[in-house]
Amino acid sequence: MTALRARAPHAGLALLIAVFAVFFVLPFAGLLERGIGGSGTWDAITSDTALDALVLSLWTSAVALLIAVVAGTPVAYWLTHARFPGKGAVEALIDLPIVLPPTIAGVALLTAFGRKGLLGAPLDDWFGLTLGFSTAAVIMAQLFVGAPFYVRAARAGFGSVDAQYERVAHTLGASRLRAFARIVLPLSWPSLAAGAALCWARALGELGATLIFAGNLQGETQTMPLAILSAFERADGLTAAVALAILLLAVALVALAAFWLLSTRGRGTP
Amino acid sequence: MSLRVAAAGALAVAALGLGACGDGEEPTETITVFAAASLTEAFGELAEAFEEEHPGVTVRLSFAGSATLRTQVLEGAPADVFASASPDEVAALDAAGLVVEERALATNTLVIATGQDGIETFEELTLPGLRLMLAAEDVPAGRYARESLALAGTDFAVRVLANVRSNEANVRATLAKVELGEADAAIVYASDLRLADAGIRAIAIPERFQVAAEYRIALLAESDAARAFVAFATSPQGMATLARHGFTAVGVTP
16 A cells, blocks of 8 residues: 555656656657658758848857857856845846747837837937847847846856855965956856857747847848748748748757757866 | 525525526627738727627637738638638638638728828839838738739839838738838738828829739638628628728628
8 A cells, every 4th residue: 555655646747747748749749740751841941031041040149149148247247246235126127038028028129229219219310320120130139038048047157156266266366357267267167058058049039029129021130930930921831931940940959969068068177 | 694694695696697697598609700910900890799799609809910810720720700811811721621601801902101201102112221111922911012013113113122121920010110110111001091190191002003902701610600700791781890991892792
């Protein structure tokens, strides 16, 4: 009886895990089932639309990641060590885009940087600079939704480094920058790489904010998610949409594997 | 004691209420109507009037670009009625054997929507640097707009298309970009401008370059309520509603 009782939850747990796994695996199986062997899959993958969208997606998301790392690293480091009133509010503000539905992020970007936006209107009036519906808008949308993931992970990474190490480095005469580069960076490397991967993946998959703030124009603002959405709307579009989705999935898998390698190889010891 | 009385009373009232529900032998049925984005207000009003005339029937409405709706239905979305801004989408469903019957619903004309300090004529669509937005090529409004431009000549069409800043998913999203000030101009349906901001002006497209948008309504399920809705939409009352929203009504049922 006792044995049975002990085992029963395990069977239930196993079932739960199996159902959960099927739930996540089945959609990918569905994509592959539709895509592989479907006539037109190869044509869709090698089409101009797909190539333009893939190239645009890759370079814009790379730029967004670069900006997130360059600007986000100091912010995360500062937030880890600074003590000031309202710090919690600042941290919450940085996390806000994570919980914001992407379409709302798009509307928010428009109200700030659009032609009638807070900053967008003077930029347009004084310099004739229009940000909305341009490639710059694509990168801005990706940065807005992706960067918080990097900053969050970097903060956690920096926070896990024992402050003692840094202090010892200072007493031994190392400059702050040198201490950061030689001690903090190697120790928090896995967190930074994981955060960068999340940030990049989120930027690559960005649809809602891009659709609203950057629009949909092949070669200029039509990223892969937008190309997939556009394909879905075509008369025989499902094949093309599925094909592009598989292509994007494959690229994302390769990139995530690279991030993973980066995070394990780059790990150091002080 | 008084509490008990109150509780008993409440129970009695609840029982009465339940009884009333059971006695009225009204059939309760829900029909799902998929309609083109441009029909949003007209069909909202139609559905309300239909529900009033057919107690017990609830109309669920889903609006999107006709192309999106077509793909959704092809993928098994449970629509009973499909109102499309173009015959092409209905034909696609018909080819898949999903259409029970279909008929003409209305027509719509194209106009240029522009802001207060925007362009003045159809020809000005070629102005270099003009920020133009169209519905995507695969969306009826976008298809009609490109047909209209082609009627004005290949060279003209190429110059106008060079000004396109975005291919939007449906005609309402296209118009919204003019309202937001992101687009200097957009080609939309005349009916869409009935509801646009006061700051939006309509520039007529010359008659010889006009392409009449042809709306069709299709019955997708063997349901009496759905059949009744199609009949209602194409009845004189339905036509009057569509006309009030800027459509040219055509499909009057005898």
